[in-house]
Amino acid sequence: MPLGKFLIKRLLQGIFVIWGVVTLTFVFRAISPGDPVNMIVDQRASQAQREQVRENLGLNEPYYVQYYEYLQRMVTGDLGFSYREGRDVLPIVLERVPATIELAIAATIVALVIAIPLGVISATRRNEPADYGATLFSLVGISTPNFWLGIMLILVLAVEVGIFPTGRRPVALHDALWLFLTTFYVGDLLTWVKHIILPAIALGTYFTALITRLTRSGMLDELGKPYVTATEAKGLPGVLIRYKHVLRNTMIPIITVLGLQLGTLIGGAVITETVFSWPGLGLKLITSIRQLDWPLLQGIIIFIGISFVVINIVVDGLYAYLNPRVIEE
Amino acid sequence: MQGADKPTLDRRTVLKLSGAAGVTSLGAIAGCLDDPTSDEDGETDEIVITQGQFIETPDPNDHITGPYFNIFDQIYEPLFNVTPDLDIESRVVTDWEPTGDGSTELTIRDDVQFHNGEDLVASDVAFTFQRMIDDEVGPISDQAAGLGAIEGAEAIDETTVRVDYGDAAPSLAEYQFGNYGRVVKEDWVGEQETQEGAIIGDSADAFNGTGPYQVVEYEPGVEIVLEPFDDYWGDEATFNTVTFNEDTESSGRVSALQAGETDLVDNVLPDDVSTVDEADGIEIRNETSLRSIFLVMKNGVEPFDSQEFRQAMNYAVDNQGIIESILGGFGEPMTQMHSEGIFGYNPDLDPYEQDLDEAESLVEESGYAGAEITLHAPEGRYLNDASVAQTAADHIDQLENVDCEVNLRPFPEISDGASQPYDDDGIPFFLIGWGVITGDADYAIDPWINPDHPLETFRDEDAFATLEESKAESDSDAREELLQELNADLRDKAPFVFLHSQDSIYGVNQDLDWEPRRDETIYLWDME
Numbered sequence A: 001m002p003l004g005k006f007l008i009k010r011l012l013q014g015i016f017v018i019w020g021v022v023t024l025t026f027v028f029r030a031i032s033p034g035d036p037v038n039m040i041v042d043q044r045a046s047q048a049q050r051e052q053v054r055e056n057l058g059l060n061e062p063y064y065v066q067y068y069e070y071l072q073r074m075v076t077g078d079l080g081f082s083y084r085e086g087r088d089v090l091p092i093v094l095e096r097v098p099a100t101i102e103l104a105i106a107a108t109i110v111a112l113v114i115a116i117p118l119g120v121i122s123a124t125r126r127n128e129p130a131d132y133g134a135t136l137f138s139l140v141g142i143s144t145p146n147f148w149l150g151i152m153l154i155l156v157l158a159v160e161v162g163i164f165p166t167g168r169r170p171v172a173l174h175d176a177l178w179l180f181l182t183t184f185y186v187g188d189l190l191t192w193v194k195h196i197i198l199p200a201i202a203l204g205t206y207f208t209a210l211i212t213r214l215t216r217s218g219m220l221d222e223l224g225k226p227y228v229t230a231t232e233a234k235g236l237p238g239v240l241i242r243y244k245h246v247l248r249n250t251m252i253p254i255i256t257v258l259g260l261q262l263g264t265l266i267g268g269a270v271i272t273e274t275v276f277s278w279p280g281l282g283l284k285l286i287t288s289i290r291q292l293d294w295p296l297l298q299g300i301i302i303f304i305g306i307s308f309v310v311i312n313i314v315v316d317g318l319y320a321y322l323n324p325r326v327i328e329e
Numbered sequence B: 001m002q003g004a005d006k007p008t009l010d011r012r013t014v015l016k017l018s019g020a021a022g023v024t025s026l027g028a029i030a031g032c033l034d035d036p037t038s039d040e041d042g043e044t045d046e047i048v049i050t051q052g053q054f055i056e057t058p059d060p061n062d063h064i065t066g067p068y069f070n071i072f073d074q075i076y077e078p079l080f081n082v083t084p085d086l087d088i089e090s091r092v093v094t095d096w097e098p099t100g101d102g103s104t105e106l107t108i109r110d111d112v113q114f115h116n117g118e119d120l121v122a123s124d125v126a127f128t129f130q131r132m133i134d135d136e137v138g139p140i141s142d143q144a145a146g147l148g149a150i151e152g153a154e155a156i157d158e159t160t161v162r163v164d165y166g167d168a169a170p171s172l173a174e175y176q177f178g179n180y181g182r183v184v185k186e187d188w189v190g191e192q193e194t195q196e197g198a199i200i201g202d203s204a205d206a207f208n209g210t211g212p213y214q215v216v217e218y219e220p221g222v223e224i225v226l227e228p229f230d231d232y233w234g235d236e237a238t239f240n241t242v243t244f245n246e247d248t249e250s251s252g253r254v255s256a257l258q259a260g261e262t263d264l265v266d267n268v269l270p271d272d273v274s275t276v277d278e279a280d281g282i283e284i285r286n287e288t289s290l291r292s293i294f295l296v297m298k299n300g301v302e303p304f305d306s307q308e309f310r311q312a313m314n315y316a317v318d319n320q321g322i323i324e325s326i327l328g329g330f331g332e333p334m335t336q337m338h339s340e341g342i343f344g345y346n347p348d349l350d351p352y353e354q355d356l357d358e359a360e361s362l363v364e365e366s367g368y369a370g371a372e373i374t375l376h377a378p379e380g381r382y383l384n385d386a387s388v389a390q391t392a393a394d395h396i397d398q399l400e401n402v403d404c405e406v407n408l409r410p411f412p413e414i415s416d417g418a419s420q421p422y423d424d425d426g427i428p429f430f431l432i433g434w435g436v437i438t439g440d441a442d443y444a445i446d447p448w449i450n451p452d453h454p455l456e457t458f459r460d461e462d463a464f465a466t467l468e469e470s471k472a473e474s475d476s477d478a479r480e481e482l483l484q485e486l487n488a489d490l491r492d493k494a495p496f497v498f499l500h501s502q503d504s505i506y507g508v509n510q511d512l513d514w515e516p517r518r519d520e521t522i523y524l525w526d527m528e
Helices: A001-033 A037-042 A047-056 A064-077 A091-125 A130-145 A148-161 A174-185 A187-223 A225-235 A238-268 A270-275 A281-290 A294-322 B009-031 B066-076 B122-133 B142-147 B170-177 B184-193 B251-259 B272-276 B307-316 B319-326 B356-366 B385-397 B411-418 B443-447 B461-472 B475-492
Strands: B046-051 B092-097 B103-108 B151-157 B160-164 B215-217 B223-228 B241-246 B282-297 B330-334 B372-376 B403-409 B430-434 B496-509
Touching: A001 A064, A001 A294, A037 A047, A037 A294, A037 B411, A047 B461, A091 A130, A091 A174, A091 A187, A091 A238, A091 A270, A091 A281, A091 A294, A130 A187, A148 A270, A174 A187, A187 A238, A187 A270, A225 A238, A225 B170, A238 A294, A270 A281, A281 A294, B046 B066, B046 B251, B066 B215, B066 B223, B066 B241, B103 B122, B103 B170, B122 B142, B122 B160, B122 B184, B122 B430, B142 B170, B170 B443, B170 B475, B251 B272, B251 B496, B272 B282, B272 B496, B282 B307, B282 B385, B307 B356, B307 B385, B307 B475, B307 B496, B319 B330, B319 B385, B319 B496, B372 B385, B372 B411, B385 B403, B385 B430, B385 B496, B411 B430, B443 B461, B443 B475, B461 B475
Parallel strands: B046 B241, B372 B403, B372 B430
Antiparallel strands: B092 B103, B103 B160, B151 B160, B215 B223, B223 B241, B282 B430, B282 B496, B330 B496
């Protein structure tokens, strides 16, 4: 199958998934107990205000009409209107996206910086103390809930030791970078780094443990292959063999997981963002649930769903490009 | 790995060096910047206030949320000074006089400027009132609920505004317009980007008030930074920089306070109080709020149609015990429909005290012995609400002749049930909270007994007649007397199981000279 056809097929599947997410969010709102108007207006609101909101949202219409109009709006990119915030949902979501992406990427970097050397050491020193240590770290990392880790990091490194802030994001990365590039002022950039380290560690620990395991098992598989013996026989240095040849081959599944996990990190940052007051999509999602802001809640879920689908398609495309056997299979 | 080279020493050295470099870098990053919220000399010329809720809209006339007002009041300033006793005093409005024909004329200062340099004139004040009550002019505003008696406002001249309230009592109107009125400039609003009538915007330009502080930075959902407005008509601002930010978790706010990142946090949960108490340099300050928690009983539904049964429920519950055990002592038992300090509060009333014998006897009298009832309660909406409900239900369940269980359910279901008619048996017994934002008993009582209000849960013609009489009573003292009488009557008729008025609990930097208020408002001009 040609790559283009493969991508079109994946795109169509993605559209189907997005339609499913959109439909589910509509169904969940429809079957949720309570009058949606009561969830939107203040409890002190008069009957007239309630009716006005009901009419504005088209809640007087039968469900099939509401669903049709809902789909129509989604197709045009209209995620609805948040009465709580007094504005459209889409800009609210978009202004939160950079913070979540920053956190997801920072967590990925933390994971890669720690996990790959650890995985390599673990594989090359199999059944030695270093391997046991790395395996133990993986086990602990995978088993530790990130909200607990986040709270512990805050209590120890922010409150007790005081070397990191407890959370928040006083400056956006793109603003800090722009300032740095235009004026060489590094202060904002360092402030950003200082604020993102703990959330990135909290979010990235599970990911670190996962990549460590993948690297270790991938390396072990590769190390047993004939080409390794051949390169060793040629007298190439061990470091070169491991890091240039073996690790490179190990990276293919790791890159796939990286891409897929990036989507998971975007969706999974909810708890971390809440613990650290990191103003991303996850924190907004929690706020919208607390305030029962259904339009915003739906919008965020749909946006996360679309992001996940897009990332998956991109990763699949890249993987198919790098490894054409995937398409043939 | 036979046959492979093992340059272990080199690699280890490299790893060690890399690790050391990493740690050093982290330390350098962590240490190379001072905490942005603290000064080197320890002087407090800047302040950070962290709230559990941050503004979601830059429009000051839209929502009716306390933490929003804490931010907006510094920028837009109230029309009147609201004293800690909830009386109103001159501020932007210097004088106000009822005309005797259903309106009051407000006299506005002539030296007030907006932050954009334009003068404040009477038509701006009139426009602001219209904006709050008429969704043709502004957004569908929650604030309309607090301005129920106000019919409209009109500028008479540059410095005089007439506020119309028809047949309503002047003092009732005064409590309403006295608590609202964060004035916006009509022309300026016209130039702003709006949606559904509400101002939107994600920068400092989306704010333009007349208050002592102006916005210099605004990042939606993150923080807002204020600095003194040089042309402010009143006293010089206390702080050079003020930052409001948000942390939705009580433990997060307390951690930020402990770490010295903030000077004042609101809404500290009782579980976190000891953490603050045990830390150096910070402390808990609290005040009973105007927010009360109670159990509503719809009197159109059996067995709650019996006054004796409703009274029995009040005698069954140990309010003080709930306050001590569930709220850590941070509350006051309710004696009537609202807490102390509200206009119309009756000081002669006592709380119901637990008396199980009396309760059982009243149940027998009611004819509903053997009743099985369910208390519906939200979880996470109010302070320890699920535990409060469970304990109250346990107390009722102790009665030999009543079985009571709890059904915890999402708040929308409770809210939905509350909005059904008074004789709807879907959710006839539920826990809810109510804040009296106008400082007037009318706001506390009207929704529950007014047949025209969606929240009516208690139908009683006599009580409603007294309320209506109070609304029209022009003499303030006589009106207060009527409301006190109504409170006494409703205490006996027991539309609620009166629980408690909860405390507002703040964590505060000990260097900050500031005391909490009953209305939960934070005014920077009250701080040093």
